[in-house]
Amino acid sequence: MSNVIVIGSQWGDEGKGKIVDWLSYKADAVVRFQGGHNAGHTLVVEGQTYKLSLLPSGVIRGKKSFIGNGVVLDLKALQNEIKTLEEKNIKIDNSILAISQSAPLIMSYHQELDKARESELNGIKIGTTGRGIGPAYEDHVGRRALRVCDLFNKKKLSDKIENALSHHNPIRKGLGIEELNKNTIISEIDSYSDFIKPFVKNVWDELFKLQKENKNILFEGAQGALLDIDHGTYPFVTSSNTVSAQASIGTGIGLIENCFNLGITKSYLTRVGEGPFPTEQSNEIGEKLGLLGKEFGTVTGRKRRCGWLDLVLLKQSVNIAGLKGLALTKLDVLDSFEKIKVCISYSYKGETYKYLPLEIEDTSQIITNYIELDGWNQETKGTRKFSDLPKNAKTYISFIEEFVGVPVAMLSTSPDREDTILFKDPFNN
Ligand code: GDP
Ligand code: IMO
Ligand code: MG
DSSP, X not given: OOEEEEEESSSSOSSHHHHHHHHGGGOSEEEEOSBOTTOOEEEEETTEEEEESSSOGGGGGTOEEEEOTTBOBOHHHHHHHHHHHHHTTXXXXXXXXXXXTTOBBOOHHHHHHXXXXXXXXXXXOOOOOSSSHHHHHHHHHTTOOOBGGGGGOHHHHHHHHHHHHXXXXXXXHHHTOOOOOHHHHHHHHHHHHHHHGGGEEOHHHHHXXXXXXXXXXXXXXXXXXXXXXTTSSTTSSOSSOOSTTHHHHTTTOOSOOSEEEEEEEESSEEEOSSSOOTTBOOSHHHHHHXXXXXXXXXXXXXXXXXXXXEHHHHHHHHHHHTOOEEEEEOGGGGTTOSEEEEEEEEEETTEEESSOOTXXXXXXXXXXXXXXXXXXXXXXXXXXXXXGSOHHHHHHHHHHHHHHTSOEEEEEOSSBTTOEXXXXXXXXX
């Protein structure tokens, strides 16, 4: 029995979907444990592209899939995602998918509030995905969330809706949004409860049983460590914990033993939305990275900000998330760069920093100290053997490993499932 937790080590979109799909061939179950349909995980298998937001990326291989209690669930988004997959001949029924009874629901009023706040000019604009993620998690910790289990108890549901609206209506009024009445919400919920019912299970118990049977469980994180609500670049973060430790809490599986924590890492760096980005290249380098890496958001289509790999932040993520190894992706995007820079420290007001200091108010004033490495000027796209990689690409990989102190366990050289090199099997460590 072994477990693997996959998380993003940067600001998301590192290629988690591709790596989870690849690894899932060895998994008996694949589990989502946080986030919601703000995630956009892309898989390319035999020429077919799949974009998943809520379903664990193991579904394409027909693996048993779980949506844990830590996920905020938009029923409409889930239904649409299942429909879209069915159009591609991937059938999702309750022999494949189980959803936690205690997952909080994202309601239309969460999405409306998220969007209204983002359009307010006075507050801090985060650049959210507008999916209602923040407001849904707020209701969860505010103990007024509607949860999956509430859908099937009409009396309880009615009281809970009243309770939620007593909070939301004054806020809506203040923001100039029409107030809601209970019946509108009841009919919103009624339209999805039959669809969801067959999938609803006691997920923690099912996972416990799988553990007892010595099965391999693969945990699929969304977003990335730098977007973690506690450890990320607050307030420019998402509203959940995105680091590996959340895999326990967001599923109820207990402490996960015999586990490899794998951090998916883009060979350069991107960010969608607002917030600090010390190595951002708002110039032709950033444009080139974006163009070659096709850096447009999977969920919102927004152009991603691009820059050099920041080893200061990567090491911070490795340590905070307890990563045991990295899966380095999109190496091929760097193929045509003469010189490749990596950031190894920051300077600010005469001080040198090996981490992102919270006391710096204006992060745009941070000076990034780089090491410049020679590029390889050779195509690595589609390379499937380490020995076929150019010498300078190997040097780039070793430099990263040495700096952050953990090995590169996997390498990805194109979006395609098969263009993946395994150095160290996360399920066998
Ligand atoms: P995720 O959110 O971490 O799953 O990542 P996304 O799917 O949002 O973004 C990663 C993008 O890079 C997707 O379009 C992938 O198909 C693509 N991708 C993944 N690995 C590679 C790679 O090694 N090379 C290239 N060129 N593209 C990749
Ligand atoms: P995957 O799983 C990249 C970013 C948003 C915004 C911030 C808060 O595909 O890597 P939210 O809607 O969560 O309240 O937005 O987090 N963000 C992501 N960026 N990839 C993601 O997911 C993201 N999910 C949220 O752009 O800056
Ligand atoms: Mg993504």
